Amino acid sequence: MQELLLIAVGAALVNNVTLSQFLGICPFLGVSKKVETATSMGLAVLFVITLASLICSLIYDHILVPMGLEYLQTIVFILVIAGLVQFVEMFLKKSMPGLYTALGVYLPLITTNCAVLGAALTNVQEGYGLVESVVNGVGISCGFLLAISLMAGVREKIAENEGIPKSFQGSPIVLVTAGLMAIAFCGFSGLI
Amino acid sequence: MKNKYIERIYNGIIKENPTFVIMLGMCPTLATTTSATNGFGMGIATTAVLIFSNLLIAALRNIIPDKVRIPAYIVVIASLVTIVELLMQAYVRPLYNTLGIYIPLIVVNCIIMGRAEAYAAKHPALLSACDGIGMGLGFTCALTIIGFCRELIGSGSVFGYQIIPDDFHVGIFIMAPGAFLVLACLTAIQNKLKAPSATNFSKEEKAKKKLAGEPAGCTGECQSCMLHAEEIVDKKIELKKADCQKFETAKNEEGGNR
Numbered sequence: 001m002q003e004l005l006l007i008a009v010g011a012a013l014v015n016n017v018t019l020s021q022f023l024g025i026c027p028f029l030g031v032s033k034k035v036e037t038a039t040s041m042g043l044a045v046l047f048v049i050t051l052a053s054l055i056c057s058l059i060y061d062h063i064l065v066p067m068g069l070e071y072l073q074t075i076v077f078i079l080v081i082a083g084l085v086q087f088v089e090m091f092l093k094k095s096m097p098g099l100y101t102a103l104g105v106y107l108p109l110i111t112t113n114c115a116v117l118g119a120a121l122t123n124v125q126e127g128y129g130l131v132e133s134v135v136n137g138v139g140i141s142c143g144f145l146l147a148i149s150l151m152a153g154v155r156e157k158i159a160e161n162e163g164i165p166k167s168f169q170g171s172p173i174v175l176v177t178a179g180l181m182a183i184a185f186c187g188f189s190g191l192i
Numbered sequence: 193m194k195n196k197y198i199e200r201i202y203n204g205i206i207k208e209n210p211t212f213v214i215m216l217g218m219c220p221t222l223a224t225t226t227s228a229t230n231g232f233g234m235g236i237a238t239t240a241v242l243i244f245s246n247l248l249i250a251a252l253r254n255i256i257p258d259k260v261r262i263p264a265y266i267v268v269i270a271s272l273v274t275i276v277e278l279l280m281q282a283y284v285r286p287l288y289n290t291l292g293i294y295i296p297l298i299v300v301n302c303i304i305m306g307r308a309e310a311y312a313a314k315h316p317a318l319l320s321a322c323d324g325i326g327m328g329l330g331f332t333c334a335l336t337i338i339g340f341c342r343e344l345i346g347s348g349s350v351f352g353y354q355i356i357p358d359d360f361h362v363g364i365f366i367m368a369p370g371a372f373l374v375l376a377c378l379t380a381i382q383n384k385l386k387a388p389s390a391t392n393f394s395k396e397e398k399a400k401k402k403l404a405g406e407p408a409g410c411t412g413e414c415q416s417c418m419l420h421a422e423e424i425v426d427k428k429i430e431l432k433k434a435d436c437q438k439f440e441t442a443k444n445e446e447g448g449n450r
Contacts, residue, residue, distance in 0.1 A: 078300070
């Protein structure tokens, strides 16, 4: 139990997926203008990463390892994730239109989000079992949700460009913000 | 510049530099540039994948059905990445160990998918390969420059040779925050010089370019590209809301009929 907690906290705060591993930077910079959109994106990622960690871990342990095909992991994982996202989208559309309107639009954008594949690959690299993989996936995506929501909160405040030098307006100031947030997240490194 | 093959290479390195101008593939750009050597290695690995993926996809462009093109591209790219990964594991072990998880993550690098979709799917194989060389070299240059800045300030060395004594290192630049700060400063310099970049285009210019069929930064076709994600998302939300409403009214009508 304690071990699982350590994995989750480590993935969410200490090795934050965006601010110290640089995975999922694209949505982090691209979809963080409004808190509402950012949070929905984060929730969609949470959903997909958890599912993908579960399924990729199952496939790796029960199909790839017994057949000695570990070197195919990249191809298999990316296809599984792409298929999974499509499937989840169709499933939500049919059975939960409410949730679909809230998260559905972000799903296609997630297929090639490196955080998802990154989570699956980390699980394999660290040799996590099924439960640990899922916990790690949840931790990683909670870290992403936290980072992107905080980022959107800051960006809403600096949206007017008041007092920002002209050449720093636009993406440079966003990167500076991300840098400062990354410094803050460095503070968590003593946690474990 | 007369030769169209050389034009493609020039275009990739200078005019449409994937990192500085189009701002694609940010994850490896930030993650693997702790030193100039690492940045260079990552750039070369990506270039190799990019050249062959462009070549193969362009060669197969008339065979792949339009509807399944994205999964087909993903399979081609993933296979190439696996090959590169295995080759690196065999021949450049130290680099393989430092880059670690970021090598398989070349699969989800937006540049590769973006070029496949925006260029290779519509042009002949050799020209596409040249486009891959150009884009790849542009990416490699950008990564090496960022890595050079971070290495120089953070650990006081150039390509591994120490030139600044230990006491004057600013360690934070080789840690995570430094990546963001260096890239922010480089983009700001670019803005100051009014160099073309995805963020420097005005909306009218973008629309004009789109009409003319030229890529203004990103074409918005690549799913993973987040440059115009906000616009795409807003548009999609409206579309899907209408879709769901239709679905629900249909459901209600069905219920009423029963």
